[in-house]
Amino acid sequence: MSLAAFEGRISVAARRQLTRIWLYRDFVFGSVKREFQTEYRKSLLGAAWIVISPLALILIYTVVFSQVMRSRLPRNDSQFAYSIYLCSGILAWMLFAEAVERGQRIFIDNGELIKKLNFPKACLFIVLLLNSLIRFAIAFVLFLIFLLLVGQLPGIQFLAFVPLLLVQLVFTLGLCLILGTLNVFFRDVGQFTVILLQFWFWFTPIVYPRSILPDAVRSLLALNPMADIIGGYQRIMVDRQWPDWWAMLFPVVVGVCLCGIGLYIFGKCSGDLADEV
Amino acid sequence: MIAIDVQGLGKAYKQYERGSDRLAEWLLRPGGIRHRLKWALKDVTFTVAAGEAVGIIGVNGAGKSTLLKLITGTTQPTAGHMEMRGRVAALLELGMGFHPEFSGRENAIMAAQLSGLHTETILRLMPEIEAFAEIGDYIDKPVRTYSSGMRLRLAFSVAVVDRPDILIIDEALSVGDAYFQYKCMSRIREFQREGTSLLFVSHDPGAVKSLCTRAILLHGGLMLSEGKPDQVLDYYNAMIARKEAEEEIRQAETSFGRHQTRSGNRKVTIDTVDLESDNGESIRAATVNQPVALRLEFSVRERVPTLTIGMVIRDRLGNDVFGTNTHHLNREIPAHPGAGSVTFRFPASLGVGTYSVSVAAHTFDNHVEDNFDWHDNVLVFEVVPGENPSFVGTAFLPVELEIGRPLVGAEKMKT
Numbered sequence: 294m295s296l297a298a299f300e301g302r303i304s305v306a307a308r309r310q311l312t313r314i315w316l317y318r319d320f321v322f323g324s325v326k327r328e329f330q331t332e333y334r335k336s337l338l339g340a341a342w343i344v345i346s347p348l349a350l351i352l353i354y355t356v357v358f359s360q361v362m363r364s365r366l367p368r369n370d371s372q373f374a375y376s377i378y379l380c381s382g383i384l385a386w387m388l389f390a391e392a393v394e395r396g397q398r399i400f401i402d403n404g405e406l407i408k409k410l411n412f413p414k415a416c417l418f419i420v421l422l423l424n425s426l427i428r429f430a431i432a433f434v435l436f437l438i439f440l441l442l443v444g445q446l447p448g449i450q451f452l453a454f455v456p457l458l459l460v461q462l463v464f465t466l467g468l469c470l471i472l473g474t475l476n477v478f479f480r481d482v483g484q485f486t487v488i489l490l491q492f493w494f495w496f497t498p499i500v501y502p503r504s505i506l507p508d509a510v511r512s513l514l515a516l517n518p519m520a521d522i523i524g525g526y527q528r529i530m531v532d533r534q535w536p537d538w539w540a541m542l543f544p545v546v547v548g549v550c551l552c553g554i555g556l557y558i559f560g561k562c563s564g565d566l567a568d569e570v
Numbered sequence: 571m572i573a574i575d576v577q578g579l580g581k582a583y584k585q586y587e588r589g590s591d592r593l594a595e596w597l598l599r600p601g602g603i604r605h606r607l608k609w610a611l612k613d614v615t616f617t618v619a620a621g622e623a624v625g626i627i628g629v630n631g632a633g634k635s636t637l638l639k640l641i642t643g644t645t646q647p648t649a650g651h652m653e654m655r656g657r658v659a660a661l662l663e664l665g666m667g668f669h670p671e672f673s674g675r676e677n678a679i680m681a682a683q684l685s686g687l688h689t690e691t692i693l694r695l696m697p698e699i700e701a702f703a704e705i706g707d708y709i710d711k712p713v714r715t716y717s718s719g720m721r722l723r724l725a726f727s728v729a730v731v732d733r734p735d736i737l738i739i740d741e742a743l744s745v746g747d748a749y750f751q752y753k754c755m756s757r758i759r760e761f762q763r764e765g766t767s768l769l770f771v772s773h774d775p776g777a778v779k780s781l782c783t784r785a786i787l788l789h790g791g792l793m794l795s796e797g798k799p800d801q802v803l804d805y806y807n808a809m810i811a812r813k814e815a816e817e818e819i820r821q822a823e824t825s826f827g828r829h830q831t832r833s834g835n836r837k838v839t840i841d842t843v844d845l846e847s848d849n850g851e852s853i854r855a856a857t858v859n860q861p862v863a864l865r866l867e868f869s870v871r872e873r874v875p876t877l878t879i880g881m882v883i884r885d886r887l888g889n890d891v892f893g894t895n896t897h898h899l900n901r902e903i904p905a906h907p908g909a910g911s912v913t914f915r916f917p918a919s920l921g922v923g924t925y926s927v928s929v930a931a932h933t934f935d936n937h938v939e940d941n942f943d944w945h946d947n948v949l950v951f952e953v954v955p956g957e958n959p960s961f962v963g964t965a966f967l968p969v970e971l972e973i974g975r976p977l978v979g980a981e982k983m984k985t
Contacts, residue, residue: 316686317686318684318685319683319689320683320684320686323679323689323799324683327669327672327676327680331669331671331672332670334672335670335671341921373879392798406684407644408644409644410642410685411642411643411644411658412684412685412686421637478592479589479593480591497716564645564646565584567639567645568583568584569645570646
């Protein structure tokens with residue numbers, strides 16, 4: 294088979310998949326909505342909790358670190374610099390970690406559905422990403438309100454947030470595809486992922502600034518795409534600078550590769566998936 | 571027009587001895603296959619025309635669910651291929667994905683979205699769903715407050731609100747009350763008239779007979795028979811009855827021991843006696859007229875002048891029904907020391923009931939002169955109804971019926 298024909302075949306299959314997912318768009322949106330509803334349905338405050346929990350988180354990081362502990366970033370004397378550094382990193386990390394954590398057991402959690410109904414399974418990932426994004430957006434808007442109140446709103450560089458977020462989502466999706474599929478066949482993957490995420494969190498400059506790391510460790514950071522992405526957010530929010538676009542090349546390449554590998558594995562295994570869940 | 575076209579369909583599940591075998595298989599591509607295939611379904615071929623209703627019957631584990639999973643597309647075939655023309659709706663897992671905290675209305679929308687319908691379509695059809703389900707105000711109450719019947723009503727109403735081209739139904743329907751079942755059936759018939767093909771899986775012979783024009787019997791993953799529902803169901807019932815009777819008799823044999831008497835000088839011994847079907851399986855129940863074989867294994871321990879081996883079948887009351895031996899059948903058995911076997915093949919042309927078998931080894935045609943070994947009631951078997959018309963008595967005679975024109979009556983009318 295020539296390469297062109299091979300590509301042609303792939304694109305036909307991909308287009309068919311995409312058409313099916315598009316057909317199920319109402320299911321996707323419905324599921325996103327229902328997930329929120331399920332969580333808060335039986336609570337008195339209801340949807341307010343969607344706001345309260347991230348608000349609490351932001352308050353802790355900002356008030357505690359800026360006022361109580363008076364933490365300061367090196368080379369930045371602003372009262373809130375560390376809080377902003379911390380929040381932008383943590384919110385973005387939570388978006389990533391939550392999605393990966395749920396993504397690796399997405400097929401297992403929806404096992405009954407997969408076994409008994411025929412629907413495009415890829416929809417589940419879209420539901421997952423949309424859901425995580427909405428949570429992130431709510432928390433982030435609260436964060437922006439805080440920044441507005443303390444007069445620290447980011448500048449025009451804020452626009453760069455969107456492409457960075459896209460890179461992060463591609464990277465997340467690739468990881469979810471691989472881990473989620475493998476976890477059906479080898480449950481060790483799930484256990485491993487949880488531990489991996491903890492190491493990964495501390496191996497990414499979120500709580501601490503990159504500069505405090507010894508040189509040897511800092512050079513290792515080059516292998517961590519999340520360090521580049523989160524570093525970008527921190528630059529936008531704290532330093533009001535455009536992110537280092539060249540540094541984004543690595544996460545983009547890794548993300549696209551992971552998506553490719555993920556789609557390959559998912560494509561290979563989707564037939565056996567329902568039998569093994 | 572053909573709606574469902576299934577050709578040589580087979581499904582095998584991969585079985586790995588250890589989890590690591592799968593990993594090894596994935597990583598070491600040239601390392602070869604490390605799984606065994608367990609076939610749940612093999613070589614199934616059939617077609618269903620538009621508007622036709624086909625029943626699928628079989629005992630648990632016969633492969634029905636696997637077949638339906640393949641047809642609905644939740645699992646992929648290992649062999650063969652199939653084609654569905656049109657929209658497939660399955661009433662397999664009614665209420666599947668219902669969330670107990672959401673209202674009936676919300677769940678209905680959810681369920682319809684899961685089958686790929688759009689929200690506006692669902693909202694447009696909602697009054698129809700409500701009307702069909704007839705659950706009144708409960709439609710806006712959480713599903714956790716529903717009875718199982720109400721859940722079924724709602725789920726069914728959602729599933730049939732839009733006419734599918736292919737409808738797949740299983741036993742789930744039997745949960746509803748008689749009124750709702752009737753309503754479902756008439757809706758299904760309505761669809762059928764409009765061209766929906768139906769695949770109906772049920773243990774209820776009545777429902778299969780009344781809905782379906784054809785039936786398929788699955789057993790052990792194979793298509794055992796296909797034809798008119800009546801015939802296939804009779805075959806199925808006979809199979810079930812035979813299996814049950816066999817089970818009972820084997821249990822009786824082991825729990826009570828055989829009430830058998832054994833006598834003889836043991837110059838020749840009959841070591842085992844077994845009743846077998848024509849494919850060599852050991853059975854203890856046969857359908858009327860089923861070909862069976864009575865197999866005896868014997869050992870000649872001392873030199874004897876001649877050897878005859880015989881058997882007699884007795885009914886429940888001890889009356890001889892049929893008996894014969896190798897001497898009557900004009901066959902010589904080599905009488906020198908050693909082991910051998912004798913097999914009597916005959917159709918079980920007997921009436922429904924329990925029968926016992928006695929066997930003997932002796933000289934010539936009687937066992938008085940030199941009785942080597944005599945087993946009374948060595949084996950008990952049961953004859954269960956098969957596909958033949960029912961009859962009374964202990965013998966099944968192949969009857970042919972002719973009915974003449976009632977000339978006498980006609981002549982009488984003239985005069």
